[in-house]
Amino acid sequence: MFAIAITLLIIEIGVPHVVGTESLSEKLVELWPSYLGYAISFLVIGTVWANHHNRFSLIVRSDHILLFLNIVFLMCVAFIPFPTALLADYIPGTDEHRTTAVAVYSGTLAVTAVFFTMLWLYAAGNHRLIDRELDPLLLRTMTRRYVLGTILYIMAFALAFVSPTASLALIVVLALIFVLPEPEGSRSTRRTRRRSERG
Amino acid sequence: MFAIAITLLIIEIGVPHVVGTESLSEKLVELWPSYLGYAISFLVIGTVWANHHNRFSLIVRSDHILLFLNIVFLMCVAFIPFPTALLADYIPGTDEHRTTAVAVYSGTLAVTAVFFTMLWLYAAGNHRLIDRELDPLLLRTMTRRYVLGTILYIMAFALAFVSPTASLALIVVLALIFVLPEPEGSRSTRRTRRRSERG
């Protein structure tokens, strides 16, 4: 589903129509907010995709609450192409329109982050649906990471009303941070180490 | 295929165009029927997806009638983005248009439910294509669940002509019910129990 949402982003960019002696190159350059929106959303969805994949490799059981939270979370991710198109259309508009567009965009990402964190808190709380042998310290580090990320996305939303540019910059930084390695001593490393120690 | 149909839903929501001094925020709020349609259809397709996945884990053989019924069933699911867009466009319209839109929407879901139930009745009848060791009592509970669900979707269709709002409310309730756990003693639980008892 991530693969589809991420690939659909390009559909929202329409080919420009030139009339008379207009320059196609200039028209293409004027489309820069569309390219920017495409790049940011691609990076965000790509990062969320990798994180979702990593998290579900730790979740070894399932129940209907997890299923429901996951549907709502995916509903948010699949929604992203819409605020991306909005962003592309209204970044070059009036100040008021730009603020609205960036607020809707960062707001969508904040709500997505909230549901991702809820999903993780539900699955990881009391080791409810995850590997029972997972190090509680490691879990707490992950949880802190998600809660912090959510708070920062909500701040990006608030920032949109002050400076849309700063809000978008924060979103890019957040995506780049969450594509970075997780805290030292991640599960797979520890496991491998333990196995090789046994061997 | 479910993943694709569910992600395509967002394409049907177009970015609003503001003219002159119109407010973008107001225009975005006016799009609420689109968001509502997106959310309902996402929930419905997500639930059907999970149910289809669970059912096919019980179906261990295949034949050409099952293949044909499955193609027709998927044809109904992949059709859902169209009545969803119709719903979004005509919920704010005249009473007559709203009734038509909701009737087409709930009618599509009713036909989808009919084919899902036919598929299940065909596969489960005389244990035709399912695990022969499955508890007949459990099968009967599942069958009753599908037949009941189908009747309720047909009722939602009929209700559209009386009250479109009540029809949509029933559809949301049905999606939430079918995302709920299946009857006690589901196959996997029994299996696990039996295995652990053997152990």
Place this chain on the structure above:
Amino acid sequence: MFAIAITLLIIEIGVPHVVGTESLSEKLVELWPSYLGYAISFLVIGTVWANHHNRFSLIVRSDHILLFLNIVFLMCVAFIPFPTALLADYIPGTDEHRTTAVAVYSGTLAVTAVFFTMLWLYAAGNHRLIDRELDPLLLRTMTRRYVLGTILYIMAFALAFVSPTASLALIVVLALIFVLPEPEGSRSTRRTRRRSERG
């Protein structure tokens, strides 16, 4: 890729716009060529999908000619949504337009069938890329089936110039025939039998 092409078909059907006192129901009924095109193409792609899947379960090796033929074949399948939209738009048009639309549609299917048959002839010739133990008699039956199917799709194309309706009817019949069971003694059955005989 089949899953995506089949699900994209719905995008080509636009929601009708009613003006003034027009009836939405009537407008929806007038869209019947769109529903017909959707249903036929869904059936055709679904059938081709199942056949492609079955054939590739017999193909156990690969080379670059097969890869190239497969890309061209998939290029034809992924093209189908375009003639489907053409069909929907011009079935209600003038006789000349209807003939053109049906000819392009059936022509696309004929070319698709030609490449599918070429792919099979290449893979199965001298057991080039398939299981070497496969019964030559069975192979010949399959090959005959593909060659016959291709001839019939070419006939559907020719028929479009005489009677577009007859051409479409033949295409539906062909899709229904190819969803039917393959000749007796298919590989999997024989294998199972042999295995159970050994047991």
Place this chain on the structure above:
Amino acid sequence: MFAIAITLLIIEIGVPHVVGTESLSEKLVELWPSYLGYAISFLVIGTVWANHHNRFSLIVRSDHILLFLNIVFLMCVAFIPFPTALLADYIPGTDEHRTTAVAVYSGTLAVTAVFFTMLWLYAAGNHRLIDRELDPLLLRTMTRRYVLGTILYIMAFALAFVSPTASLALIVVLALIFVLPEPEGSRSTRRTRRRSERG
């Protein structure tokens, strides 16, 4: 993701609208730049897909830099439908517009090739993320192939400003070359040989 980008290409081709006594056939013939763009892009993405698949079968470890390079590379691939639509719209236009469209198209492919090569250089350098037993000679042959390919795509970009037609021709030739077999003694062959020698 490749499967989705490749299938989305068809969405960019709109059904022509005929007015009055215009000929539908002529209108369809006039769409040839759309068919050409579709065919070239399908071939290019299909070839890149196969190459990406083959390369990732050699990459046995992963890290966050690879993940990031892969996201940027996929961002380029998923972007291809946009310059394809641009190509289709402006090939029949003025010389200046045709040059711009072909330059954007070939430029996109060149940037895609650059990121693919960077990804490979990063993964293969010092056997960083690939099978440590891979023959260094074979690796050097592969690397040379990628670097050469990238240079040729950049030449296709430069050529667009001299002759758009020659640029497109070079792109088709490149796609056909990269669908051809890799240099003799590919990993799988060597492995099989070694295994059979052991046996």
